[in-house]
Amino acid sequence: MLSQEIIVFIIEVIGTVAFASAGAMSAIKRKLDLFGIMMFGAITAVGGGMLRDILLGLNPPALFRNPTYAYIAIGVSILLFAAVRIREDLLTSKYIAVYKNIMNSADAIGLGAFTVIGVNTGYDNGYTSAFLLIALGALTGAGGGMLRDMMSGETPQIFRKHVYACASIAGAVIYIALNQVIENAAAMIIGAISIVAIRYLSAKYEWNLPKAIR
Numbered sequence: 001m002l003s004q005e006i007i008v009f010i011i012e013v014i015g016t017v018a019f020a021s022a023g024a025m026s027a028i029k030r031k032l033d034l035f036g037i038m039m040f041g042a043i044t045a046v047g048g049g050m051l052r053d054i055l056l057g058l059n060p061p062a063l064f065r066n067p068t069y070a071y072i073a074i075g076v077s078i079l080l081f082a083a084v085r086i087r088e089d090l091l092t093s094k095y096i097a098v099y100k101n102i103m104n105s106a107d108a109i110g111l112g113a114f115t116v117i118g119v120n121t122g123y124d125n126g127y128t129s130a131f132l133l134i135a136l137g138a139l140t141g142a143g144g145g146m147l148r149d150m151m152s153g154e155t156p157q158i159f160r161k162h163v164y165a166c167a168s169i170a171g172a173v174i175y176i177a178l179n180q181v182i183e184n185a186a187a188m189i190i191g192a193i194s195i196v197a198i199r200y201l202s203a204k205y206e207w208n209l210p211k212a213i214r
Contacts (some may be wrong), residue, residue: 007185008120011192012069015113017049018106020045020073023148024080024207025103029091030152034081040148045110046070048143052118052136056125107145112192115141115168116175120188123179130176137172138165141195163202163209171195 023044027037046063053061063070084090090101118140122133142165146156158165175191201207 004183004185007188008117011113011188012117013072015110015117016069016072016096018113019110020076020109021080022103022106022110023073023144024035024077025099026148026181028080028084037081038074038077040151041080042070042073043151044144044148045073045076046144048114048118048140048145049121051143051147052121052140055136055139056121058125069192075179080170083106104199104203108196108203110188111164111168111199112195114144115171115195116191118209119172119175119191120184123184130173133176134169137175138168141168160161163198163207166209167195167198167202170198 009142012104020041024037024041026044027040030036032040038145049069050061050063053063089095115137118137119133121140122136127133127136142156146158149156171191171194174194175187178190193197
C-alpha cells in the first residue's frame with residue numbers, strides 16, 4: 001500500500017499539472033508572451049499554497065524551499081506554449097468545446113487536489129480548528145486562481161463561477177469529517193473526489209448561488 005507521503009505527493013503533482021494547465025491556457029488566450037504564460041501557470045498552481053504558508057507564518061513559503069512544484073508548473077506552461085505555437089488552430093472555434101471541457105476538468109481537479117492539500121498542511125502543523133482547516137483548504141485551492149484573475153484585472157472567479165468556493169469548502173468539510181473515522185489518506189482522496197464531482201455537476205447543470213440583482 002502506498003504511504004501517505006507518496007499519496008500526498010501524487011495529489012500535489014496532479015493538482016500542479018491541472019492548475020498550471022488552466023493558468024497557462026488562460027494566458028495564451030489573452031495573447032501574453034512566454035514569460036507571461038509561465039507566470040500565469042506558476043501563480044495559478046502554487047500561488048494558493050504561498051498564501052496559505054504566509055497565513056501560517058511559514059517563511060519562506062514552501063514553493064521557495066522546495067521549488068519542485070514551481071518547476072513542474074513552468075514546464076507544463078512551456079509545453080502548452082509550444083503546442084499552441086505549433087498548432088494555433090487549437091484555439092479556434094473548431095476546438096473551442098474541447099478547450100472548454102479540458103479547462104473545466106483541469107480547474108476541477110486542481111481545486112480538489114489543492115483543497116485537501118491545504119487542509120492536510122494544517123494538520124501537519126498541529127492545527128485542529130475546523131474553521132481554520134477549512135479556510136486553509138479553500139485558500140490553497142482557490143488562492144492561485146484568485147491571484148491570476150487579479151493579475152488579469154478581472155473579478156476573481158471564486159466570486160462569480162458556479163459554486164466554486166462552495167465546492168472547495170464542502171470538500172474540506174467532508175475531508176475533516178471523514179478524517180475522524182477513517183485513515184487520513186483515504187479521507188483526502190474522498191474529499192478531493194467530492195470537490196471534483198461538485199464542480200462537474202455545477203458546470204453541467206449551471207448551479208449558481210443567488211445574486212442580489214438578477
